[in-house]
Amino acid sequence: MINENLPKIWYGGDYNPEQWEDPAVWEDDVRMFKLAGIDIATLNVFSWALNQPNENTYNFEWLDETINRLYENGIYTCLATSTAAHPAWMAKKYPDVLRVDFYGRKRKFGARHNSCPNSPTYRKYSERMAHKLAERYKDHPAVLIWHVSNEYGGYCYCEQCEEAFREWLRNRYGTLEAVNKAWNTRFWGHTFYDWSEIVAPNDLSEERPGDVSFFQGISLDYRRFMSDSLLDCYQLEYDAIRKHDSETAITTNLMGTFLDLDYFKWAKQLDVVSWDNYPRIDTPISRTAMNHDLMRGLKSGQPFMLMEQTPSQQNWQAYNSLKRPGVMRLWSYQAVARGADTVMFFQLRRSVGATEKYHGAVIEHVGHEHTRVFQETAKVGKELQQLADQLVDARVEAKVGIVFDWENRWAINLSSGPSVALDYVAEVHKYYDAFYQQNIQVDMIGVDGDLSKYDIVVAPVLYMVKEGYANRLEEFVANGGTFVTTFFSGLVNENDLVTLGGYPGELRSLLGIWAEEIDALHPDKKNKIVTNDSTGSLSGEYTCNLLFDLIHSEGAEVIAEYGEDFYQGMPVVTKNQYGSGQAWYLASSPDQAFLNDFVTTICEEKGIRSLLKAGPGVEVSERVKNGKSYLFVMNHNDHDSTFDLGEERKENLFSGDVISGKVTIEAKDVVILRNEHLGDL
Amino acid sequence: MINENLPKIWYGGDYNPEQWEDPAVWEDDVRMFKLAGIDIATLNVFSWALNQPNENTYNFEWLDETINRLYENGIYTCLATSTAAHPAWMAKKYPDVLRVDFYGRKRKFGARHNSCPNSPTYRKYSERMAHKLAERYKDHPAVLIWHVSNEYGGYCYCEQCEEAFREWLRNRYGTLEAVNKAWNTRFWGHTFYDWSEIVAPNDLSEERPGDVSFFQGISLDYRRFMSDSLLDCYQLEYDAIRKHDSETAITTNLMGTFLDLDYFKWAKQLDVVSWDNYPRIDTPISRTAMNHDLMRGLKSGQPFMLMEQTPSQQNWQAYNSLKRPGVMRLWSYQAVARGADTVMFFQLRRSVGATEKYHGAVIEHVGHEHTRVFQETAKVGKELQQLADQLVDARVEAKVGIVFDWENRWAINLSSGPSVALDYVAEVHKYYDAFYQQNIQVDMIGVDGDLSKYDIVVAPVLYMVKEGYANRLEEFVANGGTFVTTFFSGLVNENDLVTLGGYPGELRSLLGIWAEEIDALHPDKKNKIVTNDSTGSLSGEYTCNLLFDLIHSEGAEVIAEYGEDFYQGMPVVTKNQYGSGQAWYLASSPDQAFLNDFVTTICEEKGIRSLLKAGPGVEVSERVKNGKSYLFVMNHNDHDSTFDLGEERKENLFSGDVISGKVTIEAKDVVILRNEHLGDL
């Protein structure tokens, strides 16, 4: 449990009373928060300039008053540290806080998330701010969690970062010779003879926009370094808080599959993962589900916080559609169903001016509660109060793990060839979606995640195989596991150096194949997947595209062959018996029809079943606690849908009814069904 | 009348004899000008480097000779001040004249319209140039008008501009506290504690290309400031001229709906508006008409100058098509029909080299008069001579005003949300076009324009409502006027701060509605407009798209409802009785079919009729002078068209015939029909 002082699904969000001068507004806020069942407010996210109007003055009275006023009204605080945007005076006085951008330009004051992570000034004053806040509020009963900075991201390429990068390299590699070797600098005569010759890889040196690099090794390491540099900034604040407050959880809000940061590494330093969920109207529902599962996976299944979502509308999308009636509630429960222990909004009251004034809020510009958005918000608030603590800290169980690795993703993006259309996250999502469509629970896992608890592990496009990982996969399969990987896997080590001797490198014996060549064609150009399984679960007509490995079986069973082109008849899907388990290889990117049948095939083999057979567009997820199962059934359709519980009797948590047999769920509705859990948790 | 020394529609254009060394060319120019009926030449537009070869030397002999040579041949001068491109020596010696661009880069010498408007050097030498020219030519009988600089535009972001911006802010707001409040800088912690902390908003700070801003307040003010800075440059030259020449009109050439400058503010400082008209082959004819009406509206109906158009071909369009036979003449009269008192070209003779050598000219590279272009030019020249002074200073009368406001446009562009597809000018043009298709005369008016002379005022997307404007609109409607506005109106004040308490803010009581939410969808996604008026003028099947206000009537009559989506049945068109008049609200962007019927409806209510019922593609406009009406009928079609004058007898100014009844007009032809005017002018 994040904090026992509020033993329920927290409900609230970002709140910026400092933007309002009239105390009557603050009073009205509190009145409406109560109407809406709000019990947590995130404060102080962007108040640095207010808190510290100059180098030596600090001013927290407004914050004292706000925290107290809310607390007196039963509303707790998620306390941010205000360091996500430095004050203008700091940029003026200490330009080292300003970043140099990808294009090599020293930036000026503006926007947010704008500080150089290796700026001495930024590090000094952000740490000091965390220290001052922790010292002041460490014992305040309202403060349930610390929220360091906000949505970390963005890289800097200034000289102080370059110097820090050299130091980071020294720590990682020890010698310059080792760096030269790791980056293969004899290529194009890039050998470095002195540390000072290494410069940051950006548009002035080794890179071009869109993850184009002329030297993958340095570009890959710079991403690691930048992720670490920003993590250092977080850690400085974390440690400063911990000096004063040894217990309260500390987090920072992440952003799903955000590119810049290695969240699996970050998550180790977070007491609880929190994240901001902003799907578009046309975002596939399963993509959001995957993001939730990924956020849950960052800390191996520990419940997370939904730190931000919009009550209705975004402002920075191209077409900021309203969330249709019921959708905010539906998506809130989707988060909870997949592991969230909070439902929080950006924002509680809309700003009157500046960039986010057209971002939705619980309290809109009209300023009263008689709006559709407010009413829907209040309904959820009441329901969460009704649910009390029964879902808090409940876990999600899965027998399928899907591997996701940021370093692998960076390396794939940076690769020059074979295809610009290769999108790692899209490939991962294709596999995720195939399980999702059948309501089979999945964990998203990193490459240091425990494999032994899964029956099936899927690692799409496992291009980079880190030290020891091939052995762990072999052990997993040898012990009976089913492993699935794809084209463009096993090619390189952690330094993006090719594992010589034949693709897929370290995975070759596990998979029982050799990939001789990799064809790349325009994604519109498809090949056929021809299976021999004319009556089984893989008997359909399928296509594939994108990349086409030309593989030879070295012991693997050929499940399907290419149906066209000069490699017609070569294997496209293979299955290798390895110890007690099986290792599958998909040599091209199959269509969804194949993946659905494929998932059916491997799940049937392992006896993994759907949580509930429901129609298309009906999502099912389960949380488990104290021997009880909480089954979330969510109808994303615009029409009613019916599912069949069979003879099992479950309690509808909202209505209190005990039901069984055929159940109809309305469009956009969600039900939570509780029964005795029969699993092994 | 611009200048009584040439009491006719002026005919001529830009002329650059200084690009030619051979006097024989100059003689040939004059010979051909006479053949073409040309009586005005714009001189000295880009001759700064020639006039002032170094800091202390001035050389105007060539200009003396040119003006005199032309004058002796009956050709007057529109005298430019040559300050639209600084000399290379100046850029070398005084780099402060060079701009810093949007990307933060100090520019080098090149192109044109390239001077920093706050450069001390530029201001000093441009003012001095105006002074020297005025001193020299103030009494020259050839000079009919002054033409300051050329096509002002483009912004600068250098340090001297930043400093000037701070001063501009001090003048506008008085205190830094007021600035912080106007920009709502507590958002994202942007509070400024010292003026020096404010930097120019560009790609290094608060903006991104395409009018994307992270802080609307500063971006909006920077546009005002830049428009003012360039206007200051104009004003410096204006004042320098006025010191010597108290009478001759002074102008600078504008560019229609050009984004950068607030032309309504500029027009106050121009004695006569002039502008450059460069439609593409596929530019809607009504868009050009709107531009002319807008230019006429800048000075409340005062006739304007068509300063530039091409005789045939452009050079900087993607595909520089020829003007088809007759089109140059047709478009010239379109300008006159809508208020132009001059027809002028860029250019009289084509350059032999550099960027515009493929821009059309009266005298082409072939160098003689035996070209289609020259012959068409000469035909118009003769006609304008024939028309003599009868059209000069004639006015256009309209009972419909359409509001156009640059600051509103900037604010809409800068808004983060709700839709990137919202295009203010396109929305205004949709309404304009609906009147245009019915040949109903319209005035384009600014937000400080007099409303009392109109029966109908349409203000599409009146997002920003400036101080006092809502009251003026209420007064207009209370006194019987019909007011029309749309979705995304009434939201903010002049500082882009939201008017709280419910959209459309200050317009809410006038319109009798409350807009609770604003949905934004991809423009391809359409809703239906369902009216109850099954037999009336609004009985069609209509659609709408783009934005969809979810409105509630607070007294307004619901004229039409949405036909789809979750807001099916909510009002989409309302009409509110307010005093003696009516205020309409269109909650989404309707299709053209609806707008046509809508215009018919409101014009019928006010008894406003078409100037002439003519077929599609036949444009009609009227000018009025001394109790006479001059009706321009222009056939933009590629085929003949027939219209019916009824029993009224009119004189065809070109043929001299007096006609009535059915009249056939040839493809691309124009007729001007004179009769006694029955109006109230």
Place this chain on the structure above:
Amino acid sequence: MINENLPKIWYGGDYNPEQWEDPAVWEDDVRMFKLAGIDIATLNVFSWALNQPNENTYNFEWLDETINRLYENGIYTCLATSTAAHPAWMAKKYPDVLRVDFYGRKRKFGARHNSCPNSPTYRKYSERMAHKLAERYKDHPAVLIWHVSNEYGGYCYCEQCEEAFREWLRNRYGTLEAVNKAWNTRFWGHTFYDWSEIVAPNDLSEERPGDVSFFQGISLDYRRFMSDSLLDCYQLEYDAIRKHDSETAITTNLMGTFLDLDYFKWAKQLDVVSWDNYPRIDTPISRTAMNHDLMRGLKSGQPFMLMEQTPSQQNWQAYNSLKRPGVMRLWSYQAVARGADTVMFFQLRRSVGATEKYHGAVIEHVGHEHTRVFQETAKVGKELQQLADQLVDARVEAKVGIVFDWENRWAINLSSGPSVALDYVAEVHKYYDAFYQQNIQVDMIGVDGDLSKYDIVVAPVLYMVKEGYANRLEEFVANGGTFVTTFFSGLVNENDLVTLGGYPGELRSLLGIWAEEIDALHPDKKNKIVTNDSTGSLSGEYTCNLLFDLIHSEGAEVIAEYGEDFYQGMPVVTKNQYGSGQAWYLASSPDQAFLNDFVTTICEEKGIRSLLKAGPGVEVSERVKNGKSYLFVMNHNDHDSTFDLGEERKENLFSGDVISGKVTIEAKDVVILRNEHLGDL
């Protein structure tokens, strides 16, 4: 012959053993090279940092060993000078080697082809490197040719380049007055009064990305200057080598129709032309053929080197498809058929890391010879050994010359108007392709090429007519030649100044026409070509698009007229009798159907016949040596094709069979047929 020590078609490619530490790899390389029939290795292309680890140390032991090891195994060396990428230490110590890019940014160390060509440091050390290498290897029997730097290209805009540009201008024009006149700087007041006022034309001054210029004269001269500056760098190395080695051929590898450099000027300084051929899977085969012919044309028919091609796959294309089975062999012989005396690859062994690790190689990452790619490579190697010296130095004969001129191309690209869709290379290729489809041999010639040996000369879009060239064309036609040119020809001189008095300027009397106007429409908008030749070879239904000259015959016969638009009935194709020959003008860009018939027409008139009538997709080219003809028949189709040799008996060089009559060639196969040559060589 390039070098008599290896009297056969050389076979090999780029080889980088310095990237491998294990001598066992080197031994294996040699073993496999022998298996593949490889006899030449290009060494030392990117080894500068290895050769010169600091300012005063040079280290060539590795190179000695490599050359010797290869030579002992029968493999010769193409010795590169390693100067295509400066070492990191040099960039750090002497930043003058770093370029300033088009956007005005001083670059940092990174990528390759990255040195400022006017950098004193670069020039000093690159010359010194060439000197040291030549001194060391001048007598080494393994070295067959010198390979200076690599793929020269890219421009710099730094201050030292600006200064050198001024000097270059002084040399070209003598006086600043002459520069002002050549650039027509009175336009937009750009007159220069001091050399120092001239700055480099880039995105900070006169240009925008995509060859957009605001001042064509300076932009055109800067391209000439940059081409010359890079050529100076080449020449410095050339001369340094020549000081030590007076005999061995020297080259640098070119890149087909690469934009940056005037290859006709460069070729004069190359002893033998070499080039790198990297078509995509969808590159028209005839485009590659044209490139080969162009490379052959650079030195007036002298055989060239195919310096680089990939054995199978690229890495930097969007979709790096494999070369289908047989295609590498087919394309290798296409090069030989069109004049190549070498078949060489990038690369012999794939890198283990960095940018090109997914670029194909003879030895793939798997490291052994049991791959499709290796086997196909070895097959070609054996064949080339079998062919021995019989094709070496054989020539290609053509009676048709197609003009290609880089300066003309630059001027067209830079032109503001009339159409952004005008693509010089695409227009040239359209004409080339029409001959190619009929297997009519063509020479690609520069504007100083000898015309007298051709029956037909085609100069598509000959926009720029250099001094004396019109006279030479007139002489060619007067003597009986057929000349063909098109719209947008004859407009300007070498300074991009318009030739006044009527288009097509200096070509007007030769062509017997006057082009009064040039219409430009969106390329989708087509006109019709209507011929009077209802029964002849030009009797089809044809269209044209892009640009439409409105021409008047001044003596030329009108062969076809426009069928639409207001210029319907005006000439679109004319033929002018001039002396004993004929000059054709195509006033618009015709479709391929027209061009095919047109080529048939003019070739029939001149008695020029197809080398061999073969079906679509079957390319035929001929080389001639010592009175023997070598006819290459290449089937690019995916299916068999049959052609008819008639009664002529020819020897199939691969099979040794003597054949005649109908012959079937397999998909992707090539045959070389030898017989007695009856021509005049």
